[in-house]
Amino acid sequence: MKIAQLTEQRSFIIEDLPTPTPGPRQILIRVNMCGICTGELHVWDEAQLSHVYPLSLGHEVAGVVEAVGSAVTEFAAGDRVAAINQRAGFAEHCVVDADHAAVLPDNLETGAALGEPIACAVNAARRIRPGFQDTIVIVGCGCMGLLLIQCLKAQGPKKVIAVDLREEAAAQALKYGADAALLVGHDHLQTKILELNGGQEPDILVEATGFQAGLTLCGELVKVRGKLVIYGYHQGPPRLVNMQLWNWKGLDVINAHERDPLVYAAGMKIGLDLLASGKLRTDELITHRFSLDQINDAFRLSCQKPAGYIKSVIIM
Ligand SMILES: [Zn+2]
Structure with a gap:
């Protein structure tokens, strides 16, 4: 072969x-x-x-x-x-x-x-477990971000707001179900998110870039006692986190990667069902x-x- x-x-x-x-x-x-x-x-x-x-x-x-x-x-x-x-x-x-x-x-x-990318998105969504009243901001709308937006929407949170640097990625996020999409560098993110969320800071921030800048931004945007989810795949040199800020905010930090092979595969099976039913595209x-x-x-x-x-x- x-x-x-x-x-x-x-x-x-x-x-x-x-x-x-x-x-x-x-x-x-x-x-x-x-x-x-x-x-x-x-x-x-x-x-x-x-x-x-x-x-x-x-x-x-x-x-x-x-x-x-x-x-x-x-x-x-x-x-x-x-x-x-x-x-x-x-x-x-x-x-x-x-x-x-x-x-x-x-x-x-x-x-x-x-199958495998879908498994990652489904398993991350299962770790995040958003509530009906939660507003989620996802930073990074590449392939993995777009899959996760769909999985999160299927779980029925209040709102999913997408953030990216690239206009075309923001447009894709809307196509795949995000309620709003904002551009880093164009939109004043904090202000826009407050406007979109009735004056409240977002409950859950999902980092889906795998880069330092995305991680830093997520820590800044999430509310006090919010959830910070690291879904991007971080490679290269160690990342720097503003521990004083994370600590003060009392954040719940979730590293949403799955390493148990059976849980990994279970996520894939759920994802394939979501694909078959049209909830995931x-x-x-x-x-x-x-x-x-x-x-x-x-x-x-x-x-x-x-x-x-x-x-x-x-x-x-
Ligand atoms: Zn992969």
Whole structure:
């Protein structure tokens, strides 16, 4: 089978390796689509001492089951599935634990099944647990922010206000259900949010940028005794937080990443149901599609994020 292997900084090569055999509780998937995750862009783009090449990447897999292990009863050959792969999804085949996969609803195309990103958004929403009276401000409206806006809206809070630097991202946020969208640098955020929220500061701030500036802004905007949710994926140097401010405000801080594989997969199953029912939409989130042979171009473009970019996937 063909598999992309990162052999040095910014350089995948396509290798031919034997197709893996599933263990007793694993399934073999013929990969149709694997999403490129923001968290992988740093791995591709930066030479790090911790990297031991060759590296295989790709954890956002959707495809068709080709074989199942001896102890797997819940899947059969021919099932269309989404799966959370540890890595090695940028390949014609991959094996995953059966517990980390879910059958796709009939009305959902394999190419739209962004299982792992949906799992992240659903699990974050489950951690946030907004009340009906809560006003939520989400800072950062990339693909992950747009998924979370939809999950939060499905939970029925009072209001979801989106904030981004880019006009097109703010427009997307409105399209995916935000009640209002504000622009950093154009709108006076504190004043606008008070106007939109009956003079009250927001109850919940969600940081969905993965950058220092987003984190700082969230700490400033959230109300006293509010919830500060860190949903962005923070890489690179340690972040600085204004602990005096966080401390004084008495904030509840939630790091909304999931590391329990079964909870992770449960979130994906809920997300697929939301997709099937139309409460969650991914139709226009995938803006760029590449073949496996074009994987370096795909990563380069995803790092550059040209106008109109939301999400890239590799189609096998
Ligand atoms: Zn991902």
